[in-house]
Amino acid sequence: MSVLIVGSTALDSIRTPRGERDRLLGGSASYAAVAASFFVPVRMVGVVGDDFPRTYLALYRRRGIDLAGLQRRPGRTFHWAGEYEANMNRRRTLHTELGVFEQFRPDLPPSYRQTPFVLLGNIAPALQMHVLEQMNRPVLVAADTMDLWLQTAREDLLRLLRRVDLFILNDSEAAQLTGEDHAVAALPRLRALGPRWVIVKKGEHGALLSGLEGMFIAPAYPLRRVVDPTGAGDSFAGALLGFLAAGRGAWQTRLRKAMVYAAAVASFCCEGFGLTRLARLNREAIEARVRELQQMTRF
Template identity: 45%
Template sequence: MSLLVIGTVAFDEIETPRGKTGKILGGAGTYIGLAASHLTDDIKIVSVVGGDFPEEHMSLLKKHNIRTDGIKVIPDGKTFFWAGRYHENMNMRDTLVTDLNVLADFDPVVPGHACSSKYLMLGNLTPAIQKRVIEQMEPRPELIVMDTMNFWMDTALNDLVDVISMVDVLTINDEEARQLSGEYSLNKAAKKILTMGPRYLIVKKGEHGALLFHEDKIFHAPAMPLEDVFDPTGAGDTFAGGFIGYIAKTGDISFENMKRAIIYGSAMASFTVEKFGTERLAELSQEDIQKRLQEFVSLVAFEI
């Protein structure tokens, strides 16, 4: 079923202990779209790029059946650019460059055909921009999923809380859940956040997996313990893309199905970190995905 993704389509330059990339394709919208494209097919992205954005990258998205006419091209502008360097353990990184470029004046316009998308995935962006997208949707999507980060808690808390009140599913990491709620216990944090609007809260814990909270129910999804993490960039976006992609594929927003969707998201994210940037995500086969899903099943299976 139809999925609209809003998020950055960008250039990244990544340095890890394993090596360094040049300017490669990146951005939350890109990772979300590519991850979802392995699971469902009616996908549109709303974003903005500059005249320097190569046709090759646009073609990659199209090749994955992602409709790109919502990606506005500003011919004399430059594409959003982020550069970062990961520490030895890959759990921490330093941002070296953040050039907003065309993103600085981004006013998202949802193409007419996308306004009635059944599912809306708001990638991490300025909360006011996320809100502008929600306002253009008619009728309201069946499910609105929002990703965000601590940066907006520090700099635009009122706007952030406003958008959070409008969505169904919020995805943040454990430290962000603590910051947003003022509670250290994730149970207590979740209870507070679930009074702020969302009916579902997904707490991402990186190498420790993820927790889904809904009413008084909790689901704990594992992360796949990996031999090597090559490049963590985009793992959280890929997770979100796998999650919403599976929801869009199945059209089922029950708690039981959301649990499955989280496993799909975790499986997709476990691929992304195996190579630089979107490389592994772009080349995945259905067989790879099914095999990884079975590994997740084995990882946690026990009988009492």
């Protein structure tokens, strides 16, 4: 099995209480693709400009990521700059330069259209729908979103949700979409919009899964030191889809295990700036951290 991941590819300038880094590899597709690559082959769709460093392309290739869907356009790569507050639960955007991403249209290579697992990363819902219209009956489609699309493209997002199997969002986005401030109360209202399963991410407090089979609560790995939380949510989504694609058996069992593996991978992401920690990660370290989570939550 393989995973198709569509999203943004960016250069990020990040400032946290732990330090500052300029023009790191970033974007939802980058984090999700690297995270998924620990479990299955990955096909990535995005766009970069002619200023995109070759070293970042080499990083993708070292992870075995298929780049036939990565468009290269004249101009500058999407650049985002942000700063985190002391507790890193809040951040503010300092600068956004869309560059070639402003005209991005995710047209898939023919070889990608049979991919069984699809993750529609954080891009405009109309573009996510455009991807779905090119696919040939995937086994499972997951979609991520952000508060911007809830404000500017709500109707497009609602149309998309009728066609996805798994919807992933954070607790503030769940409240914004449903009007329910409590994540547990929001879950049935989110599922009524169309998805078979909904995952609400709660950052350091873990994540909630809801489906016809019931609810599951996955813990977050308790980090002693957070360096940079950028991309943790995208890493969670990518690892989740990667593990699902690699697994077998009942969906509910696979989803529960996938959420724990996703939490482990997302925790590694927070231990370094950008993708620097994930770039040094291996499957053995992931398995060790999952065993820690199992031991800490067993009773």
